[in-house]
Amino acid sequence: MEYSESRIYLPGDDLRSIDWRVTARTGRVHTKLFHEERDRPVLFVVDLGEHMRFGTRRAFKSVVAAEAASLLAWAAVANGDRVGGLVFAGGRTAESRIEGGRHGALAFFGILAGFQDEARDRNATGGLEIALSRARRVARPGTLIIVISDFSGLRDPVARQLVKLREHHELLCVWVYDGLESVPPPPARYPIGDDRRTTTLDTRSSEVARAVSRRFDAIESQITSACSRGGAVLVRIQCGDDVPAVLRETLIGRGRRPGSRPAGSDGANPRVPANPLQ
Numbered sequence: 001m002e003y004s005e006s007r008i009y010l011p012g013d014d015l016r017s018i019d020w021r022v023t024a025r026t027g028r029v030h031t032k033l034f035h036e037e038r039d040r041p042v043l044f045v046v047d048l049g050e051h052m053r054f055g056t057r058r059a060f061k062s063v064v065a066a067e068a069a070s071l072l073a074w075a076a077v078a079n080g081d082r083v084g085g086l087v088f089a090g091g092r093t094a095e096s097r098i099e100g101g102r103h104g105a106l107a108f109f110g111i112l113a114g115f116q117d118e119a120r121d122r123n124a125t126g127g128l129e130i131a132l133s134r135a136r137r138v139a140r141p142g143t144l145i146i147v148i149s150d151f152s153g154l155r156d157p158v159a160r161q162l163v164k165l166r167e168h169h170e171l172l173c174v175w176v177y178d179g180l181e182s183v184p185p186p187p188a189r190y191p192i193g194d195d196r197r198t199t200t201l202d203t204r205s206s207e208v209a210r211a212v213s214r215r216f217d218a219i220e221s222q223i224t225s226a227c228s229r230g231g232a233v234l235v236r237i238q239c240g241d242d243v244p245a246v247l248r249e250t251l252i253g254r255g256r257r258p259g260s261r262p263a264g265s266d267g268a269n270p271r272v273p274a275n276p277l278q
Contacts, residue, residue, distance in 0.1 A: 006030040041084065041098045042076040043139050044069050044108060045131050047149035048089040048115045053194070056180045057240030065148045065176050066112050067243050072146055072174075073105045075247075081144070087111050088131045095138070128153045132161035141168040148174040150181075151223045159226040166230035173232055175223055178239045182216045184209040 006019040009029035022030040046069050052062035059067075073083050084098030085108035094115065096107040128149060135145055145165055151158075151173075165171050187204040203209050227234040235250045237243060 004033045006032050039100065040079075040081045041140065041143045042073075042081045043098060043135060043143050043145050044073065044083070044085040044087075045135050045145060045147045045149075046085065046087045046112065047128060047131070047147075048087060048112075049127050049153075050090065051152045052089075052150055052176070055178050055239040057178065057238070059239055061150050061176045061178060061239060064237060064239055064241075064243060065174070068174050068176070068237060068247065069112060069146070069148055070109060071244060071247060073108055076144075077101060077105050083108055085111060086131055086135055086138075087115050088127050089115050091127070093127075093131060093134065095134075098143075129155075129158045129161060132158065132165060136161070136165060139169055142170070144170040144172065146172045146174065148176065150176050151219055154219060154222045154226070159222060159229075162226045162232065163230040166232050171227075171230060171232035172235065173223065173227055174235045174237060176237050176239070177216070177219075181212070182238075184212045 006022045007030060009018065009031045013031045017032045017034075019030045019032045046065055048062045048065065052065060053060050055061055055063070058064075069085070073085075076083050082098045082100045083104035085096045087094050094111040096104070096111050098104060099107060128151070132147070135147075139145055147162070162171065162173070184203045185201075187209075188202075189204065190201040192199055192201050201208070203212075223234065226232075233251075235247070237246050
């Protein structure tokens with residue numbers, strides 16, 4: 001919701017929307033009026049790095065991330081918002097500027113598709129931190145920033161970037177992970193590989209199983225803490241999930257557009273626009 005004007009307080013107005021500055025200046029109680037913000041900029045930050053090219057159910061994490069980004073981008077267009085994107089992988093970053101309507105969405109989809117076949121760079125580091133830092137520089141205040149990643153590279157500097165982003169922007173984090181990362185499979189030897197090499201995951205070893213669980217628990221704790229401290233919305237998607245259903249349940253089901261505050265949290269009463277995810 002966007003501030004419109006202030007007027008004299010009337011009985012029944014929400015006390016949380018009182019405009020204290022105007023009230024102090026005029027000596028009469030005023031309340032703020034809001035209207036639904038249209039044409040809001042939405043910036044996607046999508047991680048398609050090497051670690052996202054993994055999955056044991058339905059699709060790789062990178063494919064699920066692209067699917068979620070596409071659905072949310074069309075939802076933003078339906079809301080009348082402008083869309084842009086920042087996609088990174090293998091030490092390379094590409095951007096599409098924020099534009100209105102289908103032009104912004106299609107330009108964003110273009111760089112998403114280009115990165116699906118991006119050359120892999122196992123030695124690339126700092127991708128998420130660099131991308132978030134770039135997002136802070138290019139996004140104007142009030143932008144809805146949607147970060148989609150498995151957050152496997154989440155460290156204190158990255159967590160701080162998320163908190164800083166929330167100071168001037170709305171923030172939605174979409175955490176994509178595979179079921180094998182959260183719960184180790186039954187004790188056995190599992191071959192795991194790509195087009196370069198093959199290795200074996202031996203979950204017969206209790207230490208290996210504990211290590212898998214500890215790694216996932218650490219990522220979950222970090223991303224949950226970062227979103228909680230920054231007041232960001234967190235959406236969890238597993239590779240085997242029905243992505244549109246998850247987004248409907250966690251976002252549309254709350255009666256809010258992605259990244260908006262709950263009704264009444266700032267004195268406003270937002271109306272949810274029509275959304276193609278429904």
